[in-house]
Amino acid sequence: KAGVTQTPRYLIKTRGQQVTLSCSPISGHRSVSWYQQTPGQGLQFLFEYFSETQRNKGNFPGRFSGRQFSNSRSEMNVSTLELGDSALYLCASSWGTALNTEAFFGQGTRLTVV
């Protein structure tokens, strides 16, 4: 079956702009989580959506937001980009929750803010 698809794979934006990243989970998966990965902070949880509802949110400013559609596809948005937002953004999907099942990760979107 097709894996988790993230688009675009690479993105370059200017400070102050906003960006929207997309994640298509594996068919049948209802849970989608987003993570930010940087060399300094490692992998950090951003938020999780399940059946269109945000179930949990990490410790990130309000500039980071997300949503999930009825087909389980998810988007995350970052407004007023800062240089420190440069990172690899990863999306993971799972059938139920990632607690006791396998989470499948996409290859990520590499965002560079200049």
Place this chain on the structure above:
Amino acid sequence: DAKTTQPNSMESNEEEPVHLPCNHSTISGTDYIHWYRQLPSQGPEYVIHGLTSNVNNRMASLAIAEDRKSSTLILHRATLRDAAVYYCILSRTSSNTGKLIFGQGTTLQVKP
């Protein structure tokens, strides 16, 4: 959230077994133990998970201490493709969330 402690790095020779340790002394009774790995330039990949009993799958084995305060991921025959960062993660089933808390992980080098 319960914390895990892993060595920063380990080395192994190809085709030899590898034992990757993880300490989680504050684990609660409802925490699952997960292992993921991340190969260079890729997203993390699920390896194995367990609650109390030892677990085996096609990729690895997970040995969980009787008191559950530590666990060991066992790769039975390391290959060059197993060179990756390995993350030991706890998830709390009672919180009804899919949040995975990644630590710094163990970077495994496999020598030919």
